[in-house]
Amino acid sequence: MTLKTLTCAVVLTMAPLSALAMGCSSRGHEQTQSCAPGTQWDAGSQSCVQVVNS
Template sequence: MTRTLLCALALTCSASIAFACSGHSKQTQSCAPGTQWDYETQSCTKTVNS
């Protein structure tokens, strides 16, 4: 009984932490060919090849 309760508590806490941390990173759709994600402007920008 105690083992089951501890396992249930551990699973609940880990799920709560994962849900709370989900807002820290943002995902975007893939950028079009010839562009790449720019973290500063938070948008796709043209790729410059030197």
């Protein structure tokens, strides 16, 4: 009974750690791009472009 309880306690303690392991991964995240005033980010050209008001 004690071994079973100890095993269960260890498993329940370690289970959340596997979920937190991916929390520090930087893959799949994009950095926010800042553009100067009067320009905006264009995803197609991957650069800041002048805003044209018509």
